[in-house]
Amino acid sequence: MNSALLIVIAIAWFWAAYKWYGTKVENKLVSPNDDLSTPALAKNDGVDFYPSKAMILFGHHFSSIAGAGPILGPIAAVAAFGWGGTILWIFLGTAFLGAVHDYLSLMISVRHEGKSIPEIAQTVIGKRARNLFSIFVLITLILVVAVFGFVAAKTLMSTPQVIIPTFGLIPVAMIFGYMVYKKNTPLTISTIVALASLFFLIWLGYKIPISLPFEAHTSFAIWFILLMGYGLVASVLPVWMLLQPRDYISNWILIIGLALGLIGTLISHPTINAPAFTGLSSKSGPIWPMLFIMVACGAISGFHSLVGSGTTSKQLAKESDGKLVGYGAMLVEGVLATLALLAVSAGLFWNAPAGMEQFGFFNILSDGGPIKAFGVGYGRLVEPLLGVFGMLFGITMLKTFVMTTLDTTIRLGRFIASELIGPKVPAMKNRYVASLFIAIPAFYLGYTGTYSIIWPMFGASNQLVAALALLVITAYLVGVKKPTKYTLYPAIFMIITTCGALVYQGYHHLFGDKPNYVLGITSIVLLILAIVVAGEAKDILTKSKQTDSNVA
Template sequence: MNSVVVLIFSILWFILAYRWYGKKLEKRLIQPNDQQPTPAVEFNDGMDYYPSKPVMLFGHHFSSVAGAGPILGPIAAFAAFGWGGTLLWILFGTVFIGGVHDYLSLMLSVRFKGDSLPEIAQEAIGRRARNLFSVFVLLTIILVVGVFGFVAAKTLASTPSVVIPTFGIIPIAMLFGFMIYKLDFSTILGTVIALAGLFCLIWLGYEFPISLPFPSQANFGIWFVLLMGYGLIASVLPVWMLLQPRDYISNWILVIGMALGFMGIFVTHPTVNAPALTSLNSASGPIWPTICIVVACGAISGFHSIIASGTTSKQLAKESDGRLIGYGTMLTEGLLAVIALLAVSAGLFWDAPVGMEKFGFLTVLNSGGPIKAFGLGYGRLVEPFIGTFGMLFGITMLKTFVMTTLDTCIRLGRMISAELVGPKVPLLKNKFAGSIFIAIPAFFVGYTGTYNIIWPIFGAANQLIGALSLLVITAYLVGVKKPTKYTLYPAIFMVVTTIASLLYQGYNFLVKPNPDYILGGTAIVLIVLAVVVADEARKIVTDGKGESLEVELQS
């Protein structure tokens, strides 16, 4: 299979989906009303609620939801099952499940005054669902912050060339935000200046790598403390000062990286040399449900609903921007997943020829991990344009988005903890106390490596959030008497898929020679959570309840 054919088909498919299916969702379910002020306008506080320009908000949302997921997930699925099934799930999952999930999570939050999805669950389903959902989301956020902080600190310690661009983007973003929002500077000119500064930072990092003169563990510890401190401070700054501009500039790194990837594929047009299907079963499990869990952000991720209803809904200036921000970013993420898949299936060799063994996918994956595999494959694709600099640029793309997720998650945790625990513990309504409430346990699980205990089951937990989010949205659609088929069928599929994965994982954890009772027990708890919330949602859907919700929204 020629990589150019795969890429062109994918681009056309996503364009068609945006114009056809996205428009259908907007017209039949949302019916945006720009005369109705959004939470960003109605509750503008200059801190968390702040109306953003669409291009800026697209950058924030995309940077926050993307992270490393749409790159690492498809690579893991490709290694386990081949490129065929992985590509199909990316193309169909993104359009009919992930995009629907992201767009409607965003707009549902907008209609509920910027509330998070767990909080909305109380109105759409019930208090029990809300409490279970909120606790589960908070634990997920703490885990994500700890893991992303760990990964970022390890990268800074092992790759000194990324230190300068990692921290140098902060003052550039703050200056950019001040120029755009306070001086009414031209967005186009400001973007050009900011990007020029960022690429200077990347060059400086390449020329002047910064290594700390301490043992490796001490280096990691210092970087980890600095990163968590940054996340803590950034989470309490006004969104216009750092969050929006930093994510917007980071978004351009990915846009440029994707554009270079497109051109590289068209110029080098490498053949996808790997098998379309390597196995129906792998060490991680059978192709279904495993591939739907492993690809994650490349098709659907429950984490996206946390971002959409957490920070993005509080920055949407008008409702008609929602389709671009919610549905459009998910399709863009799907396209990024296709690029990542082609980078390893066409940029590298499944069976490397003599003399090219260092470019063998499985060899690189086993020796350097998925990040190095992507960087090396991407570097070969873009070599005609940026030479040997390609691998470093590919890794920098990944690194930048890990940073964007870090402080966004602490901010989200602060908001959700204020909603859930704030009424009983007023101290947590304070933004500093709320951020510390998330940062301290996240620091512990990341620095000590405790996250390793639960991380093997995180993929299923993440997709469970997506399934539960779709159930909450479906319950809302019942209440406002809108068609439910667009969310109900994906919700059923994701609930069944997630429970199947948890059953498979839980069985393996508990029956192996040395049973892992923590992971096995966690799988059982997650299954119970899914069944309880799904049953609550079923009552709303099958009994046709929700009239009170409709009255409340109309009032």
């Protein structure tokens, strides 16, 4: 199949999804009312609650939910099962599950004073569901902080060219935030200046790579401590000062890279040479449920519900902006996932001819991992536009988001810790104390590398968060007498799929050739959690059938 044709189909599909299905969900389930005061206005504290311009908030939200996830997930799925099933799930999952999940997580939080999805679970399902959900999410967020801190430190060591743009973006973002929000400088002018500064920093970084003159362990320790310190400080600063502007500026790198990738593919239009289908199973497991777990952010991700109901809902200036930010950002992520798929399935060879082995997918994957595979494949797609710099830009585009997830996740963990523990331990309502509560265990897990013990379970746990968030959303819709079919069927599918993955992984880790009892027991615990929360919601789900029969 010609890659240019798939790009055209993807753009048309996601545009139609936004105009048709997104509008349908907006009108039937949300009914935005700009006369209502959003939490950003009603609870404006200048720190976490702060009204944002729509495009800046889109930039924050997209930067927080995108990054490596929608790139690495589809690449792994294509390698395991072929591109046919992967692209089908990206198309359908993004439009009918992921974007709906993201948009409604955001808007339900807006209608609940900016509370997180786990906290809202208490109102619409029950206290036990809320406690279990919140504890599970807290552990997941601590793990994410540890992993991103570890990966970011290793990235700075292995790619010294990104150090100057990574840290140089901090003062650029702070100046941008000050000029836009305090001096009312036009957004267009501020954006042009900020982007020019960022591209200069990227150029300077490649001209002056910075490597620490120490042994590997010492260099890692220095970068890791600096990154975790940054994440801790940034997570308590006012959102307008760093979080919003930094994510907005970073977002432009991804948007520009995405646009170049799409245009480059239309010009070069290589044939997809990866197999469309490799079989019903692979070494990663059966196509169901494992493909749906592997694609992750490329179709639906529970982490997105935490961002939408965590930071984004506290910055939404008016309800009508919600569709663009929540539904729209996820569709753009679907386009990014499609480009990632094409970068390796059309930009690289799956059976490299003689003399082209350096562009063979499996050769690159074994040598440099999926990040390098994406970079090389992306570089070949955009070669008509960027020449030899295509690969460097592709990897830079991916690594620009090294720090966006770090402080956003600490901030999200702070919110949930304050909601869960704050009522009984008043000190936890202090943003500094709550941030340390997240950062300290994350620091230990990342610095020692012990996060790797349970990290293989993150894919299933992330999709479990999505399934539970959809249950909470469905329960809310029942309460306000709105149609539930838009979220109930996705919730059931995700619960069954996630439980299927946990059963498979649990059996594999407990009774396989190389048993891993920690992962096996973790699978069982997550499976029990899913069953308990679903059981808590069973009465709500029963009512939802009556709701759908009575509500158009």
